[in-house]
Amino acid sequence: MSKVVLITGGSSGIGKSVGEYLTQKGFVVYGTSRNPENYKNSTFSILKLDVKNNDTIRETVNTVIENEGKLDILINNAGAGITGPIEEIPEAEIKANFDTNFFGPINVIKAVLPQMRKQQSGLIINITSIAGYMGLPYRGVYSASKGALELITEAFRMELKGFNINMTNVAPGDFATNIAAGRYHAPLLDDSPYKKPYGNTLKLMNEHVDSGSNPNMMAEAIYKIINTKHPKGHYKVGEFMQKFSIVLKRILPDKVYEKLLMNHYKL
Template identity: 80%
Template sequence: MSKVVLITGGSSGIGKSTGECLVNKGYTVYGTSRSPNNYPDSKFPILELDVKNLDSINKTVNKIIETQGKLDVLINNAGAGITGPIEETPDAEIKANFETNFFGPINVIKSVLPHMRSQKSGLIINVTSIAGYMGLPYRGIYSASKGALELLTEAFRMEIKHFNIKMVNIAPGDFATNIASGRYHAPLLDDSPYKQPYSNTLKLMNEHVDKGSNPELMALRLFKIINAKNPKVHYKVGEFMQKFSIVLKRLLPDKIYEKLLMNHYKL
């Protein structure tokens, strides 16, 4: 029997590319979206799921189990971007971002764990971000939410290891997806003391996404992780300098690394 895979946020970008790749490899794939009817031409079923709604999560997970009798792999891919000066970002938007990027994945994990535990096997892959390894200016909330998911995975995987359930992180760099159009942008206020540096940084971030790598590279890496006998804790996928920036942070004094970041963003 083919492995059954659930991909949250499977209607576009990395989720869509991964789903199509796995279908072509013979997997049974389910994607999710808050508006599944918008994707009638998907190569795999798109089910309704809102990671901020526990009832929605449980309903979809149970539907897959009832249909397939098992769930082998969860790819926690649904996420949301957010930019802006932290001082000027509304509390409601900060909380909403953590609901999607942090609490949402936790609740999906909690929903699938009893099923995986009963079948004595399973793999959970949390899609984080290279931005989660460092506090990036005007993307601090996003960095914090993804960094929190990285640390959560380190703890969670030790708690579930004796159930024969594996959990890993995969941190992408910039990929050519629609995340920029869907992210929350704190408004550029004319009287803001952050107006010019935020404007410059926002333009640079959008350029990075537009010139990002093909999401199919992430799909192929996820396929390899699913087939790994003993997957690693952390994976990073992206351009060399994006991955090397994590190494530099470990090696360089904090203030020198901070200066490199500020020079990069022209701050």
């Protein structure tokens, strides 16, 4: 029988690419969107789900299980970007970002675990970010939310071992998606002490996304992970220097690494 996959945020970007790729490989794929009516031409089913709404999470997970009788793979892909000087980002926006990038995935995981325990099998893939391995200037909240998901996955993995449920993180670098358009951007205030450095960094970040890698690279990486008997806890997918930046953080003194980042962002 074909494996059944649920992908949150499956209507565009990385989620859409992964869903299309797995559908071509013979998987039964369900994606999600807050507005599924806008994606009637999708090559796989799109169900209504908002990761900040537990009712929609339960309804969608139950729909998949009722339709297919099982749920083999969850890909926690839904996420939101956020930029700005931490001092100037409203607290409500910080909390909203964590609701999407951290608490949302946890609540989807909680919803699928009873079925996976019943099956005595399952794979959960959390899409994090290379930004989650380091505190990036003017992306500090995003780095923190994705870093939190990276760490909690390590704990989850050990708690789920006895149920034959695997969990892993896949941290992408910059990919050519629409994430920049959907970010919350703290406004560039004329009287802000951060106006010039934040403006320069924002421009650089958007250029990185616009010239990013093809999302199909993520789809191929996730397909390989699905076919790995014992997945590792962490995978990184992206350009060499993006992945190498994580290695540099491990081996360089803090001040040297900080200087490299500041030079990169022209701060």
